[in-house]
Amino acid sequence: MGRPADTPDLAGRIARLEAIEEIKALKHRYLRACDAKDPEAFRACFVSSGASIDYGALGTFDDADGIVEVFKRIALQKVDGKNVILDMHHAMHPDITVHDANRASGRWTLKFRQVNLLNDTETVSTGEYDDEYVVEDGRWKISKCHFHRYWAITRPIGEDCRIDR
Template identity: 45%
Template sequence: MSDEVDVRDLARRVARLEAIQQIERLKYRYWRACDSKDPDAFRECFVREGAEIDYGPLGGFEGREKLVELYSHLALRRDGDRWLYNDIHQGVHPDIELVDAGTAVGSWTFWFMRVNLVDGVIEQNSLEYRDRYVVEDGEWKIQRSQVIPLTGVTFPIPEGADVAPGPEVPE
């Protein structure tokens, strides 16, 4: 066995690790956009054309614009200075596999909590994301996303609970 380093092999391995890290950062950026109520950042996480999105109970979407429309309708609802929906998205246990230099698949375990002032409830759910990522204009984007519900519970917001107003968003 040789002690010589195969530079080409190292370069491939580093490129693979960098791609996986970029995909993980993409998914975290997506969830951060959800929580910070930023439809433009949300939109930019998906391919411009041909996105396939199956969000289970929320519905299926061909292309990103219908999903962004639904997201904006729900996430940006207000009653005066108070958001009517406040979300917390937390994704863990990423399992990303590169198919080739421009395609990858991945799965994530996901925990979601929503303070839903419309219905006066707190919703907690765990789900699994199964995604397909592609490189578009030099950046990784979500091309396909499927959400599989695992567990969930909904309970009323207790009487007299102090519910924070939610994130500040520049107008």
Template identity: 45%
Template sequence: MSGQDIAARVQALEDIEAIRRLKARYLFSCDRKDPTAMRACFADGAVDIDYGPVGRFDSADALVKVFVEVGCHDHMIEMHHGANPQIEIVDATNARGTWSLQYGLINARENTLTQLGGWYDDGYRKIGGEWKMVKTHFFGTSLLVLKLDADAIKTVMAGKPPPAT
């Protein structure tokens, strides 16, 4: 094995770790209601974001606008758990990956609990030496919505999430 092969393998490992940290920052900034940190995870300009019923966006700024309007409220208590990353370095500046997601939301105003499972299909680009998301599509696979009342818990929805409209 040549020194060049080892250097390329080390670079690929460093890139994969940087992408793992990028996705972790993204999920954490969503939970922390930090739109600036969330926006910093994406490339500037055109991106490809498809979050199904939440919406389809061609810029990170458009996603952040909806995030602020809908999600950035004290009564919306969220937890995003990304797992099972499968990251492939395509070349020196492009990568792709898939991630499982387990999402929980307590809406303290509506007294509901939502649990959503699914997976992301992501694209990444190295820009100025830093990895950024340029594509993220979410595919829901399970959804549970419960209404939490003082005397009872009622199932509002259980099954596969409805398709995007």
């Protein structure tokens, strides 16, 4: 049975719920930055230094600057002024634990789709994010982001496929 609304720790419970909502908004900013190809907004989601990042085949880094460079190299590719890597990130099933006022951890399931116009392929994959968050300069930031892919399927894009950009 839940706690009555007038228990003495109501303020703490509200603070925890606010932290969870702020962390969800942080993860959504991160995902939107990925899809919008915005390396500055992507970088701003992480702590200023010392983040633990493991994106499997994309690399392991001890600071967010390394993954930002990979992001730029892959996501920002253009041919004839048009993007050739088209991504769609959807994170769901958040499981966020607030440890204290400045530390939290979370797990998310990712649904990912990528159209690669260089290789004429479409990839659909899924996996899990294992994150840690800290408050830095008054805002929640990602201090650890490890991604484990469960599976992926890559298929060719046929000549009869139309891609509108």
